Amino acid sequence: MKLIRYIVVWCTVFLSAFEATAQQEARPQGCSSYTIDGNVVTFHGDAGAKLQLKFNSSSMVRIWFDPTGELKRSNPSFAVIKEELEDVGKISVNDEPSSYEIYTAKLRVRLHKKDMQLLIYDKWQKLIFSDYKDRGHETEGTRIVAHKVLRNDENIFGLGEKTGPLNRRGRAYKMWNSDRPCYSAQEDPLYKSIPFFMSSYNYGVFLDNTYKTEFKFGTESDEFYSFEAPDGAFIYYFIYGKDYKDIQSQYIALTGKPIMPPKWAFGFAQSRGLYTRQDQALEIATEFRKRQIPIDIIYQDIGWTQWLQDFEWRKGNYENPKAMLKELKRNGFKMILSQDPVISQANKKQWQEADAKGFLVKDSRTGKSYDMPWPWGGNCGVVDFTIPEVADWWGEQQQKPLADGAHGFWTDMGEPAWSNEEDADRLYMQHHIGMHDEIHNVYGLTWDKVVKEQFEKHNPNKRVFQMTRAAYAGLQRYTFGWSGDSGNGADVLQGWGQFANQVAVGISAGLGGIPFWTTDISGYCGDITDYPAMAELYTRWMQFGIFNPLSRAHHEGDNAVEPWLFGEVAEKNAKAAIELKYQLFPYLYTYGRQAYDTGLPILRGLFMEYPDDEQAIKVEDQFIFGQELLVAPVLKKGERVKRLYLPEGEWIDFNDKKSVYFGGERIAYRAPLNVIPMFVKKGSIVPMMPVMQYIHERLDYPLHVHIFPNYEGEQASFTVYEDDGESLDYQKDVSSQTGFVCTTTDTGYTMEVTPRDNGYMPAKGRNIVLRFHIEQTPAAVKLDGKSISNNPDLSTAEALDGNSPETVWSWNEETGECMVRFPDNRKKVTIQINGI
DSSP: OHHHHHHHHHHHHHHHHHHHHHHHHHSOOOEEEEEEETTEEEEEETTSOEEEEEESSSSEEEEEEETTSOOOOSSOOSSOOOOOOSOOOOOOOEEOSSEEEEEOSSEEEEEETTTOOEEEEETTOOEEEEBOTTOSEEEETTEEEEEEEOOTTOOEEESSSOOSOSBOTTOEEEOOOOOOTTOOTTOOSOSEEOOEEEETTTEEEEEOOOSOOEEESSSSOSSEEEEEESSSOEEEEEEEOSSHHHHHHHHHHHHOOOOOOOGGGGSEEEOOTTOOOHHHHHHHHHHHHHHTOOOOEEEEOGGGBSSTTTOOBOTTTOSOHHHHHHHHHHTTOEEEEEEOSEEETTSHHHHHHHHHHTOBOEETTTSSBOOBOOSSSSSEEEBOTTSHHHHHHHHHHHHHHHHHTOOEEEEOSTTTTTOSTTOGGGGGEEETTEEHHHHGGGHHHHHHHHHHHHHHHHSTTOOOOEEESSEETTGGGTOEEEOOSOSOSSOGGGTHHHHHHHHHHHHHHHHTTOOSEEOEETOSOSOOOOHHHHHHHHHHHHHHHTTSSSEEEOOSTTOOOOGGGGOHHHHHHHHHHHHHHHHTHHHHHHHHHHHHHHOOOSEEOHHHHOTTOHHHHHOOSOEEETTTEEEOOOOSTTOOEEEEEEOSSEEEETTTSOOEEESSEEEEEEOOTTOOOEEEESSEEEEEOOOOSSTTSSTTOOEEEEEEOOSTTOEEEEEEEEOOSSSSGGGGTOEEEEEEEEEEOSSEEEEEEEEEEEBOOOOTTOEEEEEEEOSSOOSEEEETTEEOEEOGGGGSHHHHHSOOOOOEEEEETTTTEEEEEEEOOSSOEEEEEEOO
């Protein structure tokens, strides 16, 4: 017995000593030298490790740690397209007794010599970002872990489209694109991997490693957080900014601007898992128009194609696709088709061609095309989009339905599907440029790149519509996003929790560079057997979904989710919500342009606009839509009074445009099934348009500009952005802008309207209708110093939306509006409202 005890004690001591030694060996060594090459400084560890700092700008540093000192990577970055963001001038290193120090215009970077601990300060010497003690970078074989100091009051946001709370602190996450149908409100990982996050301490981190990286934000200790990669180059970017918006804009500058969708993509879209027939598509389109529910897009799911993935219309389902698409176009519809990234083995002709040309991912064990199980169509070959020759081959295939009149694609199953963590056999997949453990997370990105570039090659100067499920950082350059298979598959009526978390998922997606996004309205999962019972959940999902920049109703199989199926009341409420989306198009499209310019999301968490508001930071079930509007969708079954938080300032109820609430506190707001809690901040301008059955059904529509004036001596402003909505000319700034600036004076209001056209002009003959939401009727209204007549009939919809060139004004006592209508002659005008 004593012998056994002795052996156990000896083993324990030995293992402890071994672990301590291994841990010491895993940590970086001291540093006694460095080299400088332009804006790159490489520090040399005493035992061969290297830590390289590249100053991309005065506020961004690329950090590359390599324990071998080789500083080599197997592939160029898939995400980063521009590293030289600013001329930082000559970089010099101050050699202090215990550290090296580097200064930029915004940062002070320090590296301790004894243990290579990295610390970054702002120019005021405030510590922003720091290695945790001597554990900045630890290694174990090819695995590298970075440990960073976590402050007691630090909040973490980001990582792209993830479930759970917006604040990531106290949670761990993985990056491994996964097909997780009917995922829970806490499930991870999901479809997209965007390893970029932002801290309340004014910095962001982008870990540019495509392997299965992990992030642990305080789950191991309250004092530090960590991020790690199992293999590959350990490269991450430190981004310092004055606020979250500044940090995200710099991330977008690094990884590329989001492409703008065509204008019709901002309308409503209808889909279904078994939308796979010509007669069905025409019938659905006719019914929408008959019921006057606005809609622009009808989707077709993967069953539209004869084989995976030959891009041929399924025989027997589509008698005359060209005629179908022509008829849909005549009625204002666009059709979007699904595509999968595989070739079915049952599709003998295409399979044999792809296999013979070597266009499929290989099995590293056999050297042959990998035999991939697939949810439908039988076993398949996975197309290898990293092979350069594949691009033109795929482009010619996908152009066939586009030539028939289809308008774009949604790229589905690009994880690729059925290659989750537990599907370990997929790791034998060998791509042209690497093994699957490296390529898995960027597989969908390589596919989306081909789809977008080939679309533009075959359809010059046209905007692509492509919406994807699986992606990596940088996807915004090629595609848009949706949140995959949400909802409750076991019981569709119990999907309220999954639905509620879609708000946070959508906000989080925007933080990952996906401003153009949608949830599947109604949730994808679950059989709908009781439509009256589903009506409330459907209505509330729609009332949130219409604020998704790309709004699509979609459900699995043949579970129809057209508005009229849920009963008269639900149809009425859904129609009203969709009509609101169309009315807000000028506002939404303007923020779409801002998203292109800056990468800022359109759905924003309150923390982004109010980072110093402790209550706003905690809000998970509301969002800022653009910048002027706050939306608090109802997310609970049976809830008719929404308890919500209004940040600082004065807020006006956007439903009646009169009721005033004071911010900085929570309020109870009545929200029956026909009401979306929605507020506009005092001092805002919101452009709108009349309801149309599809985007720009009428080109000379009047621009309705709602003004909620600021306090005396202050201004409210908004610049409406417009372009042709179809071409790539927006990338050359071929566009029109109309600036509105309303100044509140001691006697009334002065509005200046300033048009600026650059190669594009809005339709001739349209009017501008200014709608001042004020408390009393004016004594007089002038345009460019001349009095204009008061016409009480202006309050009618016919007069407001008509094309009369007469300049008139009117007061509506019931709504508290002063309305001024004048023709938009693309000249600067000044409107004065006096006698308030």
